[in-house]
Amino acid sequence: MRVEPGAVFRYCFQAVADKVARDGGACVYGWMIWEYPGFLVEGEFHAIWQDPAGALVDISPKPDGEQLILFLADSTRCWNYRPTPSVRLPLSMDQRVLNTIVQAVATDWLRMKYWDGEEARIPPQAHLEFMKDPISNFLRTGRNDSCGCGSGKKFKQCCLPMIQKCL
Structure with a gap:
């Protein structure tokens, strides 16, 4: 390096x-x-x-x-000038580990939703509200709704599979 x-x-x-x-x-x-x-x-x-x-x-x-x-x-990926969510796999099924992953996924999701082309400008109140109950916030989005990350894809074809892996 x-x-x-x-x-x-x-x-x-x-x-x-x-x-x-x-x-x-x-x-x-x-x-x-x-x-x-x-x-x-x-x-x-x-x-x-x-x-x-x-x-x-x-x-x-x-x-x-x-x-x-x-x-x-990974030759299948390229930088599209938007945040790319990390992939996280638990090494334990301990609830603290799973909660950490859900919180990290929620942060990735908000980062994508509020991306302005250079950085994520997440309003503090949006982050606080979302993090109070990230699971419920994810679940309020219907499978066929536009994904809240701003990708333009349906939720079921975008962030939902990543979230389901962590639940």
Whole structure:
């Protein structure tokens, strides 16, 4: 891993695009895998730089200064300038683990709903209201309603399957 000067945490897509424009190579999309031992495994959509010689290099800074990541390339995905929900799998059926996943999914959902093209500007009251009872808020959306994340897809074809995995 080589953190690129000027790269900002959570902005891997822009950092890699800038690197490709400056030094050549290619952008590779995929999933950065995090394990929280005994708790959950999370796949976060991520971009890394493929240098002109073909080596894969992560140039984005990490929250805790990690120097090594597990990255799985995914040629079926590309950055569409909207947040991509993380994939989370529990390592335990403990209610605390499941609640954490539901809360994280709710946060992803709100982030997508309030995305303005650059960042999610979630009104504090919307977040507080939603988080009081995220399950009920998800369930108020009908299967054939437009998904609240703003994707334009029906709820049943968008966020519902992800939510059902966590219930």
